[in-house]
Amino acid sequence: MAILLFNRFSREQIDYTEWLTGLEEDVYMFAERSVVDDFPEFPVRRPFDVLMRDGRVEVEAVKLHAERPFRRIIALEESEIIRAGRLRDRLGIAGQGYESALAFRDKAVMKETASRGGIPVAAHRKLESPLDLDDFAVEHGYPIVVKPLRGMSSAYTKVLRSEAALGEYLKTNSTAGMLAEAFVEGKMYQIDGVVLDGDVKFACATAYVNTCLAYTDQQGVGNVMLEPGHPLGERLISFAKELLAVMPKLDASTFHAEVFHTPDDRIVLCEVASRTTGGRINVLIERAYGLHLDRCITRAQCGLIDPLPDRSKAGALYGGYFIPPKHGKLVSMPETVPFDWCEVSQEGEIGKVYGGPTRSTESYLTVTVTGQTAAEVEVRLGQAVAYVEENTVWES
Known part of the structure; x- marks a missing residue:
C-alpha cells in the first residue's frame, strides 16, 4: 500500500526520505506549495497554499484513497491532529481517531477526561x-x-x-x-516522550524557566532538563504515566504534558497533547539521548520500530531559552558568545521593528547550553541570556 503524509516543511528542515529509510511503500504527500517540489521521489504530491486552513485537504484525501489506497496518515503538527483523526475514522485507517484526537486537543474535553480518571486539574x-x-x-x-x-x-x-x-x-x-x-500557583514542568501500544517507552522531564505566559509580561521562556534520578523528575514521569493511562490509548505517538508543582507539593495537570512539543525540547532530547522524537514516531507509525534510548544514560543535560524581541528596531545582536558550553541561533531580522513578543516562543535569538546538573544548566542559561541582552542594540 502507501502512506499519506501532511507536511509544511522543506527538505532542509525535515528529510522525510531519510526518515523513512527501510519503508518499502510509496509515500503520498499533501504539502504547502512552497515545499512540495522538495520531494520529487514521492509519486503523489498535492500542493496547498496554507495546508492547515485549506478544507480541500480532507476532500482530496478521501478521493485519493478511493483511487490509490493508503494505510497510514502521518500528521505530526498540532493543527493537523483532529483533521487526521477524522480522516482515519472515515477511511477505516489505523491510528488515532477523532475522539482520541479531540481529548488531546480540546482543552475542555482533555481536562474532563483526565479529571474523571482521578488526575488533579484546575x-x-x-x-x-x-x-x-x-x-x-x-x-x-x-x-x-x-x-x-x-x-x-x-x-x-x-x-x-x-x-x-x-x-x-x-x-x-x-x-x-x-x-x-x-489560576494555579506553582512552578511549571513538562514531560515529553514516546508511547507505543499504550505504554510509555521513553520520557524526559524538564523544568520551565518562566512560563508559557511570560511573553505577556515581555519575558522569555526556557527549559532545563532534569537529570535521571532527580526526585521530582521521577515523580513527574510517574504522573505522566498515570495521566496517559486514563486518556484514550495511543498506539504510536509522542506526548507532551505540562504540569504545575504547587507550593504544597501537589502535581496538577495543565495540558497534555498527543504530539511532539514545540519550542526546542526536541533538540535538547536529541542532543542528550540521540533521539529525534518526530523521526522516531513517524517511523513507528509506519511500522518501523527503532530501539529507544535508556533515559538513565543521558550523556549531558541541556537547556534552552527564547529571548523575546523588545519594542523597537533591532540594530545588532551577537553572533557568538564567549562560553564553550553555549550555542546561539539568530532568529531575528536586523533592521526590523518589533512590538514585543506575541506568543510564548517568539524570539530574536535562542540560546542552548549544556551542563552536568539541572542547577548548573539553569545558572548557565542565566549567564548566556544576560550576555546576549547586554550586547544587543535596540533603537526606540
Missing part, C-alpha cells in the same frame, strides 16, 4: 457567553486564566487578575471557543 469551564466568564470569576475568584480551547503557543491566553481586568477583556474579546480556569 477548576475550569467551557465558555459560551460573557456571563459564563463572569459567573466563573464570582465562583472561583481571581486571578483566572482565559485561553482558546484549541489554541497553540499560548497565543490569545490572558490572565485576568481583577474585576476591572475582566471588564476590559470583555470589551474587545469574544468568549466563544474559550476556556476559563482557576
Whole structure:
C-alpha cells in the first residue's frame, strides 16, 4: 500500500526520505506549495497554499484513497491532529481517531477526561457567553486564566487578575471557543516522550524557566532538563504515566504534558497533547539521548520500530531559552558568545521593528547550553541570556 503524509516543511528542515529509510511503500504527500517540489521521489504530491486552513485537504484525501489506497496518515503538527483523526475514522485507517484526537486537543474535553480518571486539574469551564466568564470569576475568584480551547503557543491566553481586568477583556474579546480556569500557583514542568501500544517507552522531564505566559509580561521562556534520578523528575514521569493511562490509548505517538508543582507539593495537570512539543525540547532530547522524537514516531507509525534510548544514560543535560524581541528596531545582536558550553541561533531580522513578543516562543535569538546538573544548566542559561541582552542594540 502507501502512506499519506501532511507536511509544511522543506527538505532542509525535515528529510522525510531519510526518515523513512527501510519503508518499502510509496509515500503520498499533501504539502504547502512552497515545499512540495522538495520531494520529487514521492509519486503523489498535492500542493496547498496554507495546508492547515485549506478544507480541500480532507476532500482530496478521501478521493485519493478511493483511487490509490493508503494505510497510514502521518500528521505530526498540532493543527493537523483532529483533521487526521477524522480522516482515519472515515477511511477505516489505523491510528488515532477523532475522539482520541479531540481529548488531546480540546482543552475542555482533555481536562474532563483526565479529571474523571482521578488526575488533579484546575477548576475550569467551557465558555459560551460573557456571563459564563463572569459567573466563573464570582465562583472561583481571581486571578483566572482565559485561553482558546484549541489554541497553540499560548497565543490569545490572558490572565485576568481583577474585576476591572475582566471588564476590559470583555470589551474587545469574544468568549466563544474559550476556556476559563482557576489560576494555579506553582512552578511549571513538562514531560515529553514516546508511547507505543499504550505504554510509555521513553520520557524526559524538564523544568520551565518562566512560563508559557511570560511573553505577556515581555519575558522569555526556557527549559532545563532534569537529570535521571532527580526526585521530582521521577515523580513527574510517574504522573505522566498515570495521566496517559486514563486518556484514550495511543498506539504510536509522542506526548507532551505540562504540569504545575504547587507550593504544597501537589502535581496538577495543565495540558497534555498527543504530539511532539514545540519550542526546542526536541533538540535538547536529541542532543542528550540521540533521539529525534518526530523521526522516531513517524517511523513507528509506519511500522518501523527503532530501539529507544535508556533515559538513565543521558550523556549531558541541556537547556534552552527564547529571548523575546523588545519594542523597537533591532540594530545588532551577537553572533557568538564567549562560553564553550553555549550555542546561539539568530532568529531575528536586523533592521526590523518589533512590538514585543506575541506568543510564548517568539524570539530574536535562542540560546542552548549544556551542563552536568539541572542547577548548573539553569545558572548557565542565566549567564548566556544576560550576555546576549547586554550586547544587543535596540533603537526606540
